[in-house]
Structure formats: C-alpha cells, structure tokens
Amino acid sequence: MSAPTQTPTARVPRDFVVIRFAGDSGDGMQITGSEFMAETALAGNDLSTFPDYPAEIRAPAGTTFGVSAFQIHFGAGEVMTAGDDLDALIAMNPAALKVNLKDLKPGGVLVCDLGAFTARNLTKAGYVENPLENNALSEYRVLKLDVTKLNAEAVKGFDLGTKEAVRSRNMWTLGLMLWMYGRDRHATVEWLLKKFAKKPEIAKANVAAMNAGHAFGETAELAAPSYSVAPASVAPGTYRTVTGTESLVWGLVAGAQAAALPRVVMASYPITPSSPVLHTLAGLKQFGIVTFQAEDEIAAMCAAIGAAYGGALGITSSSGPGIALKTEAIGLAVMTELPVVIINNQRGGPSTGLPTKTEQSDLYQAVYGRNGDTPLPVLSTATPSDCFEVGMEAVRIATKYMTPVLLLTDGYLANASEPWLIPDATRLPKFPVTFRTEPEGFQPYLRDPKTLGRVWAVPGTPGLEHRIGGIEKDYDTGHISYDDANHQKMTDTRAAKIDGIANDIPLQAVALGDDHGKMAVVGWGSTYGPIHQAVRALRAEGHNVSQIHIRYLKPFPRNLGDLLRRFDRVLVPEMNNGQLVSVLRAEYLVPAEKLSKVTGKPFKIAELVTAIRSRLEK
Amino acid sequence: MSAPTQTPTARVPRDFVVIRFAGDSGDGMQITGSEFMAETALAGNDLSTFPDYPAEIRAPAGTTFGVSAFQIHFGAGEVMTAGDDLDALIAMNPAALKVNLKDLKPGGVLVCDLGAFTARNLTKAGYVENPLENNALSEYRVLKLDVTKLNAEAVKGFDLGTKEAVRSRNMWTLGLMLWMYGRDRHATVEWLLKKFAKKPEIAKANVAAMNAGHAFGETAELAAPSYSVAPASVAPGTYRTVTGTESLVWGLVAGAQAAALPRVVMASYPITPSSPVLHTLAGLKQFGIVTFQAEDEIAAMCAAIGAAYGGALGITSSSGPGIALKTEAIGLAVMTELPVVIINNQRGGPSTGLPTKTEQSDLYQAVYGRNGDTPLPVLSTATPSDCFEVGMEAVRIATKYMTPVLLLTDGYLANASEPWLIPDATRLPKFPVTFRTEPEGFQPYLRDPKTLGRVWAVPGTPGLEHRIGGIEKDYDTGHISYDDANHQKMTDTRAAKIDGIANDIPLQAVALGDDHGKMAVVGWGSTYGPIHQAVRALRAEGHNVSQIHIRYLKPFPRNLGDLLRRFDRVLVPEMNNGQLVSVLRAEYLVPAEKLSKVTGKPFKIAELVTAIRSRLEK
Amino acid sequence: MTVITPPPAEKKVTAADFESDQEVRWCPGCGDYAILKAVQRTLAEVGARKENTVFVSGIGCSSRFPYYISTYGFHTIHGRAPAVATGLKLAQPDLDVWLVTGDGDGLSIGGNHLLHVLRRNVNMQLMLFNNEIYGLTKGQYSPTSRVGTRSPSTPLGSVDMPLSPTLFALGAGARFVARSVDTQQPHLVTVLKRAHAHHGTSFVEIFQNCVVYNDGVFDEFTDRSVAPDRQLLVEHGKPLVFGKAKNQGLRLKPNELELEVVTIGENGVSVADILVHDERNRALASLLGSLHPPDFPQVLGVLYCNPAPSFEDAVFGQMKAAANVGPKDLDSLMRTGRTWTVGG
Amino acid sequence: MTVITPPPAEKKVTAADFESDQEVRWCPGCGDYAILKAVQRTLAEVGARKENTVFVSGIGCSSRFPYYISTYGFHTIHGRAPAVATGLKLAQPDLDVWLVTGDGDGLSIGGNHLLHVLRRNVNMQLMLFNNEIYGLTKGQYSPTSRVGTRSPSTPLGSVDMPLSPTLFALGAGARFVARSVDTQQPHLVTVLKRAHAHHGTSFVEIFQNCVVYNDGVFDEFTDRSVAPDRQLLVEHGKPLVFGKAKNQGLRLKPNELELEVVTIGENGVSVADILVHDERNRALASLLGSLHPPDFPQVLGVLYCNPAPSFEDAVFGQMKAAANVGPKDLDSLMRTGRTWTVGG
C-alpha cells in the first residue's frame, strides 16, 4: 500500500486514535507522551495512557531491551483502555521500531528518525538490513525524517552542548505530533518554562524544538494526513489526569479523613510495581501519614498491625511474593480484629515471575490463601480513577468492621492514567470511628451487635488495659480459650462478620446491557475497560450480551447469584488461569466458563470481541 | 442408676470398649495407656488410641489444665476412631475427674484413686464438695479405691523412696484394668524389666504394683463387672502399632528408597504438632537422612529447595502458620520444578489459634494459597497407617513430576495410633529417578513428554552447567523470558503437568456402600474413621448412603465428578468451615452441602450419625 | 484518634498493682516467675502508668509474659514482636513499650526484626529471656544452645556454633546492652531500671533457667557457691574487679587487644592496673561480652550504654518539619499539577 | 543420586571460560561489571571446575550475577540465598558454592539467613555487593544507606542508623570477614582468593558503585586522588600503616580500647608503635571495621580470619558416626519395638 499525498490543511476527522511514542530509555519518551496527554486532555478528549518501561534499570543505549514507550488512546467518546493496535507509532531508533512495529495497524502512520538509523544502531537492534531502505514497511505510511538533523538546526541558535541538542529532539517530535492531531502547545510551553526555570536557555531551546516540529508539519508535504479528533462530551467540572497509584493514595487519605483518624501508618517494603504507593504516601507527611520502609514484608504487615492496635489506620502494600510473606501476619490481624488495609499491586507470577508485567493471578491468594478459617474482605479496582473510591471504601470497611481488608489492584492500573473529575473533598462521605473509652463493662472482644466489629480500645486509655494475641479468645472475656464450643462460636462469628458486609455494600449492578439475557461477561479488576468496549461492540453488532464487573470479591454483593442466574451463560475473562470463575462456581453453582489470558499483557478489545463472539455463536 | 453386683469370675462379653486413663501430667498416664494398648494389641483386638496432652509444658500438679489423658478404643471388629463416649474412665485425681467426666457414658465404670482426693487437690480442681462423697456420680459404676494406699502396701517390700512408691501407682491401676478386660501382663513385665534394667529394684516394684492391681481385681468384690473382648479377625502377618508420625516418616524413607535416592535432606523448624516428624527423622541418619533445624520456616523450605536442586529429596514439615511462611518459597519450587515434599500437620487456626488441637482448615491454603497461577499436587492422609502409603506416594509424585507436593495430615493423626500390618520392604513398589548426565541436547527445562516433568540436572554433572531461578523461563532454552506467548505456554504447561497426574493415580473408589444412590458422604483426611463408622451405622439402619474418601485433593481422581453426580446428594463433613465442599462445587458444579465442625476435636461417630440422618430424612 | 494523656499517677503503685487476673502457667520452678516479679517491681519503682505501658511479645514460654502483667499487652506471632512494637510506636510514640522475647523467638525466627529494631533504635525496653532452648515446643536446641546440646531435634548433639546475644546486639548497632540473671532480683531490677531510663532500644539479655528442658545450664556462674567468683558486675567508671575478696580484675594485655584476669596484690598488680569500665566504649563491651567461665568471669550489668536519638524522635521530627509543607488539604492535594475545567 | 566426582581439570582455565552466553544487563558503568570480571579471574586463578561450582543469589541487580557465569547458578528469591545454599551443601557438601547478595537482599529482608549461615559457618564464599541502595527497585534507601539519604521512600532523607556489614558479620560469629572495592581489581581478586581458600563461610563486603542511584557514594575513599591516603590495606602480621608515603599508622591509645591515627616520624612515633595486624583477633577486626574517613582510613582486606570446623564437616561427621547405629534397613526399622504376629 503506498501512502496517498494530500494537502496539509484538510484534517481527516477521527473518533478514536491510538499513538505510541517509542525510543531508547534516554530519549525522553515518557515526557513526550505525558505532554501529548496533557494537550489532549486540555483539548477535551477522553483518553487513557500506559507507559511501558524496560525491565532493566538502564539498559545499554540502542538495545531492544532498553526501549521505553508511552501509549495514548484518545477520542471523541468514552475511552477505557490504552488501546489495541496503533494508528501511529513514533520510533526514535531502530530498536524502538523492532520492538513496536508489530502493534501498528496496516496503513498506520510510522514516524522514524532517520538520523538514529545508523549502522551501529541497526546492528544493536538486530537488523541485518535497514528496514527504511527495503520494502519491509510498505504497508504503513512511513515518515522518514531526519529528526536529529532537523532539530539540530532548530536549536542551533541556543547555547547548547551536542548532547543537550540531541536530547531535545523528542520535543521536535512532540511538536510534529501535536500538529498532526491539531493539539495546542500552550501547556507544554508553560511546563517547559517552569521545569527549566533555572536553565532558561534549555527551556527556550526545547520550546523552539517543539515549534519547529510543529511548523515542519504545517509546511512540509508529508506522506501522511493530519487529523482532527472532536472533544468528548464529558460532565462539567475540574479535571486532571491520574494514575491508579495517585488515585489510590488519595482515596486512602480521603478514607482516613472520613474515618476522622489523624494518624495513618503505612509500612511497606519496596517491590515492583507496588513501590510507588509507598513513595507517594512518603510525600504526604502533612496529612499525618507516617511511612515506614520496613526490613521486609513481614515486618511491614506486623508494623501495620501494631499501628492499628495503637489506634492508627494501618496500611501496607506489596505485590504477589510480598503478600505471600505477609500471610501469617494477616492471620494475626484477622484473629485480633484490627483494621489494616493491605494493597496488592498484582504482577505476573508465579514466584518472581514477570515483575514488570501485569496479571490478576493473586485472587486465590486473596480470597483463600491463609491457614485456618480466616475470612477477610477483598476489594478490587477497575480503572485508575476507580482506585480513589476503592481506597476510601477499604478504609471504611476496615474501620467499621475491625478487619484487615485486601485491596487488589495491578501493575497496569498502577501506571496507567486517565482524566478524572476531581471530587469536592468536603462532599465526600464521612464514617468517623469511635474509640472505646468507657471502662465500665469493657471486654476486649466486645462487639457491635450490628456489624459484629470488635471494640477499638487503644493503649493509653485508662481502665481498658487488656491483652490480645493470636491464640483463640473467649467470646465473652477475651481471655485465651481452648474450649471447643467457644472455638466454634468464634469461627462462626468471624465468618458472619465478614459475610455481613454484604448488607453494607451496593447491590451488583450491570455495567452494560440488560440484567438478563444470553450471556453475561463477568470481570473484575483492570479488565473493566477492554471488556466494556468489547461488550459495547458486540451489542452494537446486535448480540444479546451484558457486562457485569465485580468490585466486591469477598463477600460478593447479595444479589450477585440471582443476577448471574438470569443469564443463559456466564463468561469470565481474566488475566489468570481461571480464578474468579472458580470462586463464582463454588459460590453459586453457575456453570461459568473461563476465558484466560496469561501473557503479562492486558486483553485487547479485539481479541475479547472475537473470543466472546465465537462463544456466542457456538 | 445403682450398680449391680456380680461374681468376679463371670466376664461380660463386649464387642467394643472405650477407656480413658486420666491423671496429672506427672502420673504416667501416657505410659499406662501405651501398655494397656500393647497388651490389647497382643490380645488380637483391633484398636485405635489417642493421647491428650495438656497445652502447658508442665502445669502445676493437681490443676485441671495439667491433666494428661490417654484414650483407647478396642474391639472384636474393625476400629477406626479413638472412640466417642467412654465405657470406663480412670481418674487419678480430682482434676482428671473434673475434666473428663462429661465424656463417660451413663452406667460407665469410673475408677478413682481415693488417696488423691485430698482437700487440697479438690480445691485445685475447683470442687467445692468432694464428688465421691455426694450424689454427683450416682449414674456411674464408681470404684472408689485408695489406690495410693493399696499400691504403697504392694511395693513396701522394695527399697523405694516415697516419691517413687507413689509414682508406681499407675502400674497398680494398669494391673486392675488389665484384669478387668482380661488382658495378659507378659509384655508389660518384659518392658518394665528392660526399661529399668539398670534399676532392678524399681523394675520389680513396678511389676509387683501391677500384679497387685491385677490380684485386687481378681479377689475383691468390685462394684463393676469384668469383661471379655474377643479378638478381631485380621489378616495374617506381623503387626505393630504406629502413630501417624511414625508411619509417615517410614513412608518417606520407603519413598526415598523406592526412588533410589541415597540422600534425603529434611529441613524444618519446630512447631506443634509437627515437630515429631523432624525428631523422628533426626534419628535415622543411617538411612542417609540429613535433618536440619533451620532458623525459620522460610529457611527450611528454601533449604529443601536447595537440597532438591542438589539432587537429594527435599522434605520440609510444619503446621498452618509455618506453611503460610513458606508460601513464597513454595512458589519458587513450583517455578524451578524441583521435588520437595511439604508436610502440613494441621492444627486449629486462624493465626496461632489452638496449637494443640486438631483441625483440617488448611485445605484452601494448600490448594489455592499462593500468588500467581501456581498449581501443585495435594495429598491427604486418612489414618495413622495410611500415612505410610501417602508418604511414599508423595515422594513418587514429587520425583516423577518434578514438583513440590503438599501433604496434609493433622494433629490428631500425628499422635493417634493403631495396629499396622507391617509391609515387606522388599515388595514395595520401586520408582527410581534418573538424573540427566548427557550434555548433548540438554536444556534445563527439557521435559519428559509423558509426564511433562522437567529434567533433573544436578550440579556436579559435567557439561550440564545452567542457571535457573524464579523469573519466567523460556520454554525451549530455559533462559529468562519476558515474552508474552511464552508466559502463556509455561503457565499452561505447569497447569497441564499437575492436571496430568490424574492419569497416574487410582480412580476414586467408594469406601463404603454403592457407587450411586441417595447420598454420598465425602470426606478427606482424619475424618475417615468417624465417617466410616457413621455411614456403616446408617447403612445398618437401612439408609441408602455411601462413603467416599478422597486422598488426592489436587488433582482429583479422573472419575470423581462422575461418581459424585451418581448420588442425589453429596454431604461433606469437615473439621473446618467448609473448604473441600467449596473446591468440589467449583470443580464439578455438584450441589455439595457442608457439614462443619470447628471445635479443635474430631467428629464423634454419634454426632455424625445424627447429622447425616437428619439430612437424609429431610 | 486522640492519644489520651493519662493523668499523673495519683497514688504510689506497688508491684502487686501490676499483677493481672490470669493464672500464671509456667512450669513450677521456671525462671520466668522470677523475671515477672522483677519486672513488676521495676514498674512499681519507676512509677509506671498502667494505661501507658504496653508489653509486646512473640511466641514461646517467655512470650506468654504479657498475660501476667496488668498493663496493655500484645502476644503476637513468632519472632515478629519488634515489628509490631515499631508500628505501635509509630502510632503512639509516647507509649512506654516493653518487648519480651526468647532466644528462639528473638534470635532464630525473629533475628532479622531484632537486628533492625536495634539498628533503628526504637525507644523501648527489649528483654531477651535466654534459656538456651526452645521451651514451648518441648526442648529443641536454639541458636544460643552450646555445641553438643542433645535435644529432640539433635539426638547426637547440636553441631552449630551458638550466637552470643550480646555480641549480636552490639554488631547490630545497639546503643544499650545489658545482662542479668532471672533469680538475681536486686541486680535484675537495677538493670531493668537503667534500661527503662535509657532513651532508645535497651537490650537486656536475661539468663533464665528452664527447669524442664535445660535445667542448670547457667549454674557455672549462677550457682550461689560459685557466683561471686564467676560473676563480674560492671559499673560505669569503676574498675573491673570481681571475686569473693574483690581482688580479681581484668587487665588489658599490653599493646594487645586481649583481656587477662589478674589478682590484685599478686605479681605487683595493683588496682591501678585494672581496666576501668567505660560503658560508652563499644569495643570494651564487645570484649567483656565474649568472656565466659571458667577462664573468665561472666560479665553482668550494663555493658554498653551510649545514647543516640531514637527512631521515633527522628521520624516525628521530620513529620513536624513537614507539617506545613505542600498542599494542606485533600482538595488542594488533588488539584496539584495540571487541571482543566469543563464548563457545565 | 551419584555425586559425580569431576575429572581433574584437563587444561588451564581462563577468565573467559567463565563467561556465560547471556548478555550482561546491568547499567553501563555499574560496578557489578568489575566484580564480575574479578570473580571470573579468581575462578581461573584457583582453577575452578565449572561443573563443581555453583553461584547462588537472591534478588537485586547484584543477584543477577549467576546468569553471567558459565558454572551452575541459582537465582533464588529475595533474601533467601543463604538458606538455599545451605540446603544445597547438605545435599552435596563437596560443591564449591559462591553466594551473591546485596545490601538489601542480604541485610534487609535476608538479614536472618545471613546471620545464621555465618553462625553455622557453612563452607562457601559469600559476597555482599554493598552499594548502599536498592538498585533493582529503583533507588530506595537500604539498611546500609547513610543517615539523610534522600530516596523515593525517604524524600526528606533517611533517619535510621545504617548497619555496618562488617560489624554485623563479626557479631554473628563469622570466621572470615574481608572487604574490597569493585574497581580495585588486583586487591579484589586477592581477597576473593583468600575467601576461596578459607574453609567455612567467607564473608566479603564489596563496595560497589551504583552509577544510577547512588553514584560516587564511596568516592571519599575510592577516588584515585584520595585512595592512598584514605585506604588502609591490611595484611596479617604487618603494621597497620597507610598513606601515600606509608607514614601514617594506627596506634592503640595507651590503656584504652581506642585507635588513633599517628604519623611515623612525628612526635617520636616510630613503626614499633604501630599496631600489627592480627587477623585472628576479633576485637581488632571489630575496631578496624568501625573506622571511617575522613578522620580514619577505610580499612580493606582480610580483617578477620580465624578458621573453625564448617557446618558440613560437623553434620557429615555425625552422619558417618551414625551410619552403623540403629536398624540398618527399612524392614528392621519398621519392626523395632513391639510386634505381634497373627497366624495365617
């Protein structure tokens, strides 16, 4: 397919676009992508982004394993995933081309920096021949531009070293792409001036680079068209973009405030992809948040328990292997009935597995993975902005029911971002806790008759001195008890307390479609976006299919069983080998079917559409 | 009910008898019980015993929490549990009476040592009045004997201190009980002479004490009859009694020999009730068994992995909280596909729970409790002697499929004992392993096409140098791989390997009754005995009910689903809050019903009969 | 949460005020009883407030301790008490926390947490009951058991070198390291009071006799008949002398980093030759901690005390400094960075 | 299992023989490259047999090491390498095991296993790559980071006192403790050869520069311009002198357990006043290990070497002694104690 030429002024309208910026780790692709995202958000499009960092800290320049990429999906309507195949790919060097080309749609726009396609770089990337010089790219609209050189000219008036000059070529590329999609440049200019406030020469050079790229688009006769993407119609209000990490952290802060807890102790041990939760909270000391980098995950969990015992909200975070280490201590939190929020940022398993890839294979561990009969609530997050609500909800349940709560999110959500209608903090719900102070009639395992939550009696309170621990306790006195009937009663009570939460959470809604029909596609976690789009597409094709997305994994919403039974078939796509599907079958005896993908990557909308359609049709 | 008198010579025949010896920890009840067991076994009865130690190491003498007991159930037919209610209770002091009386049947024989019912002991036991002197015991056949005094007279001819004289009163009691049930004394005499070979005076005094007790029974007019229990008809061969611990350990030794592995490395960390496995193996150095008391459970699991990597059979053992700690490392064993047998001696949970009580609440943890999609085989033991076979089988599966195997047993089985037809070691199955030695074509993740087991390539082998680890590996080369399709393939392969074991284990048999019908009572683990007896009783009543007992919990036998579907109802009694029942429902969508008991104690036959009958009738 | 500042103790408290309502369930004769008494006495003597005092322990016979004290108590899980206690202090730095652990709990499974709590210098008293055995699990050898210890898991005797809790603590960076003996009440109380007065983690190793599984293992220096000749009770600034006649002493071998026992008045040795205890000298503490009978005395008392800021001080110092930095409320936090408004 | 006794090395091996087929993936300029080279050289110089050599590591940048060596290798899980290696040695005591760990892997999550492997004295070489940072997880502070380290998890600077790996190892009972620097090839190779020759756990701390997250943190003594004046390379039996002119030395303060830096030839100080290194003296090693620039030199080399029987020696000694004790085969084992026979 050869690229048709056209006049630069006529913009082709598009509803949805997926672009990926890819280059060497040192090429500034994350910044380029972020700026493109900002301008796109300001242009009123809905969007979703996903960064893809190399697994290595700093791989040698030019290698395929050193490629860093940033993908953005934006459009005139609702956008819920970072997108399937690419409409445009920016490849700053041969390695970036090598790694990313397979995702570019036939006919898609490919921007290559000729200046980086040197013999050396081609070899490093494993190319025997230069793909720009043979027929390898014939099915794309290739823009072979010597960006390095064009940019060098643009910035040569500034007092930059060669390195700095080369470095600014990402801004040139950004300028070109902003032109191509008809975006503004103001916000980026502002940002550059602020970022390099102390190095005005660099700031100005970068602005010049961007402007040059933009101008190039406007004036040159490119082998690709320019596009326009109309604004999406969104609710009025003030927006920002958030990653799942930010939104989760703010949700926890909001939860602590709603619970009227002036102190939060967050104890964690670094692990990919969970560390950013610790990092972000570490910067919020003014909110009464103490962060503690413990010696390991066990200590982190135990410190969170100690903090909760001391009347603070205990939080800990990790990923699969670290959550595994916390298991024994989680049992102690269940036994002592203390409020701790445990965040699992899931990654590819088993064992060390695929630390930088996403997966949702820790559901079994969350729901079942403890010794003894040790129930606890399990929540999950669906989108970056959903993390905010779920963070708050985890705090509410933990403090109201005096229980550890497991919050499942994943590596994809942690890093993905999307626009978010910022809530008004003063209008958020409140659920203040009560600490016991009255010694009269006090027993350490006194329960709220409605929630079955244990009293929160905090050291420092006169007259409430008592002892707790991991050995079974007498239902009435809270003393150690080896009594058989008491153990049964306590086991039943612990189960009833968690099951009872089902009465305090929303009924399960249908995310898309009717509440009955031929097929329900049931998901949880970060598959929300692709399932939503896939079901929408299938419904548009006329298929009788609905989407149900479960936030509350333990206990399930009261109506879930009935709801599922209203469908002829239940299909459960998961980024694991079939975990929710087995929990649903056990719970409701519905013949739910599994649809697994365990590749370390999110579902693509198209592959879901195909998979669901083939099942609908058989 | 008042006790009828009768002539001492007429023995009342009985089919089954349950006796419990109870006294202070210092009263030698375990020894008394064991000797009674030995004589009973030699008398040809089938039997089952269970010791009940105090939770405290050495509680103050005379307290209720310092009571130690030994229960034996024996009979003329098959005996499979330590018995429900007691036909006879020996209470060496008031505390023993206080704690144990509730289990004595109305009309049962109660032997009390009057000499120990002092004011001080009565107070310590919490008695306000002496129960021997009011009407409290009127529904039993009470033998109030001043054993202390009678025994003192019997041994006064020997050169014993007062303490030693008092100590021998357990032998007097033993003598009396041996008389009451018409047992021999030879074996005990022999044992006493051997045990006190270096202190012949003590040996003789003890023999005299026992003989005196026996003679007392023969000559005194007791308020209780004497009994005869005919020998059970058992298969010919040489027998012994075994505890679950002994039989498990020997099964592991047998397995290592069958696998032709000259070295076994057993790494463990002490924990109740699992420590005896370590202790027993520590005494078997002549079998090439290295035991290693590690610094914690994590180190123990890791050392077992290291040993398996080095070509030995790796074994580790623990109980719930310790297994929880091993979770992360178990994932490494799954990922590196190394043969490690992991023994979980279950106890009451959650958390520290009830360490000295039995429970089977770690099934979820065994089957599901890991991060990632991390399948491994799970086996369980049904009776003390069954532990031998399961121990061997765990070794077979671990080495044949190159996988960690989880073996679930429990605190009850560990300590319970029963007669065992000793197998002929030379006739046991053989399943020798092969170590890879051929460098040609070697890859570390090469698989046996039939089992999918990985090659076992051991350091020290020239030409096979390679690297393994917890990061996902390339299916072909075994190098680290972050490739998406490869991860899917490896995940599928790991699952297929474990699922495939279903083709290499026996089909699920029906333990009792037809292979179809109104109800299947499905159990696993140490509930075998009580379920068996309960189902037998119900069948005798004419109920259409069968017993299915599952040894292989992951993967299940191939025919299990079909088998279950042949019954109208499936009832799953478990000493947990309903774990197997949920796994069965998930797997087969059968509406299995739960029957839970979480009291730290085994099911009683009678309570099972009632519970099952009420369900059969509704 | 409001940290309730307790009213000043209104009346003098006694040791009996710190007895809980629980029946003590150690074996008759166990050294733990004596330690319990000494701690209750110490609490009385320092005028501790019940509501402000928390005992945190792991698992083991020793770790049952909190049940028997009438203050707040947390019997956690095996080896993890230091981590739980650290979290507690981060929630409420003003609580007076005592940590109880054993040689198995603290040095086997819990070695890492002990290491890090000492390194961080969290302000608490940490008592390690060293009976050189696992009591609760019925007598297996522990990391402090001597080579050759026969136990259920080492029927032919243990082969691994024991740890010295004192040297371990010093290596971990502990700022207060002391030792005493279960049954030496006045000495133990004195040491515990010093530990309580010290700001930071006060590590106290208590030699504790397990009558059931390791009876008499410390007799070589605790038995009354030999104690005066086998114990050196250090005091800061005082010469390192011991013996019934107080005429034995420790001298630094000239130009060598080794100690020797000398007799004052013999071979021209005078008191002036005897090394003077300096509890701020880590090297001295380490040398003293490695001496053992019969060739040397067992050194007891405060071997090392060299205060440094506690972890909580530093953490809450930063909290205070940061209290007014950055967005002040949730609304402004959520609005940091780029935002845009869609008209409605 | 048959332990395959490898044939004697037929030809001289070279460093290149120990390169694996894997592409090395550390950041360009990372100190790990230099260590890799030094280890490969050491293996060549000691004539190591590939098939008999195993590298075991935990998780971290440093722990990727085994992939780059052509021997056997096991990249285990975070912090647990010592335990895996111990198990391996119990299966095959004759293997030559090298353990690779980092300051986070070995001293944070893995502190307890490190402690116990050192105490037990399992025969292996243990290299701790100390870059005072968590490299792999992108730069959080570690237990060896200095107070005030700004990192993603400590934006206002870390507050906890760092551990000294050397003092920790000595406190744990290590019998061989040495130190070297990534880029000081001849010195590092010499130290590694000593470690290899030592029977028991040889603990080697290697100061390793993380160019990305902690660049230059050791410059104060590794930078070429200052190294001679800031490094003291110890040798057993040699006086503790350093400095470009070799005229600086360490002296024990008279009658005190403290070291001071003196200049030979000044104030009447002669070489005879300088302390002589005795690598068997633990107290000296501990004092040397605690010295830091700028007031003192950084001490490198074998600080302590005092061999004792290894764990495997003792374990397999017992195995041998017990080989003929008790029932010899399974049949007789199962028939120990009381049996009875039912006729058939």
Ligand SMILES: Cc1ncc(C[n+]2csc(CCOP(=O)(O)OP(=O)(O)O)c2C)c(N)n1
């Ligand atoms: C995770 C876990 N592992 C093992 C145990 C079993 N356990 C309880 S206490 C103990 C050792 C106690 O030794 P020590 O700390 O010296 O206390 P002591 O009983 O001697 O006072 C062990 C191994 C446990 N409770 N939890």
Ligand SMILES: Cc1ncc(C[n+]2csc(CCOP(=O)(O)OP(=O)(O)O)c2C)c(N)n1
């Ligand atoms: C159980 C577990 N917790 C946390 C991690 C994440 N993690 C990997 S390496 C590392 C720290 C590495 O630091 P260090 O040992 O100093 O190695 P370096 O990268 O600096 O060489 C951490 C926290 C993990 N892989 N596993």
Ligand code: SF4
């Ligand atoms: S076992 Fe030992 S330490 Fe435990 S209570 Fe008894 S005497 Fe004390």
Ligand code: SF4
């Ligand atoms: S992050 Fe640091 S330690 Fe890790 S490879 Fe890069 S430079 Fe080396």
Ligand SMILES: [Mg+2]
């Ligand atoms: Mg102990």
Ligand SMILES: [Mg+2]
């Ligand atoms: Mg590091």
